[in-house]
Amino acid sequence: MSAEVLEKLKAGVRKFRTEVYPAQSATYIHAGNTQQKPGALIIACADSRIDVEMITQSGPGDIFVTRNIGNLVPAYGEMLGGVSAVVEYAVSALGVQHIVVCGHSDCGAMKGLLSPEAVSKMPTVENWLKNAHTALSVAEALTAKDERPSDLLHRLTEQNVLLQMQHLRTHPSVAGAMARETLTISGWVYDIASGGVRICEENGRVFTPVEVERVTA
């Protein structure tokens, strides 16, 4: 029942108002009365299992976020729309100092690229995924003969993040800010099941895990 879905959402709002907000009201009041000045823009997948505020432990005002299917950034001039406007606004108006392109494990968009028949009845999605076709070519070219399908998916996810970082650099606002050295970019892959994040920093090709100190009980 769809009504149950709305009721569940309302229950969440009630819990937020009665438990979460009171514990952090000063933070919210400050955020509501201060112009936003987020340090970073995060471009992530719309997948419901991705929660960028949670994985970066960010609060109100900390990060500017846009999410879409496959964490894609059309190259400048290709599909001037929501993502391009967000990038321009984040860099030119908000002056973010860092942009993250965040991909993730088990991504439906990446699976759609590998199995085009799965998206053939969704022309808008199919068209949107063209922004990642170059990553598919590269991932397939790097595939060894005896590789498992999961390895290809993994490589495609990484190559897609690298491709979208390249696309980002074609945006005039990004290119200008990077030339002035007021902006850096990085690519992330988040593993949903383990919570791990691997990061490829600017100009790199390798994703390195964010080290976490082992907690001993």
Ligand SMILES: [Zn+2]
């Ligand atoms: Zn995804």
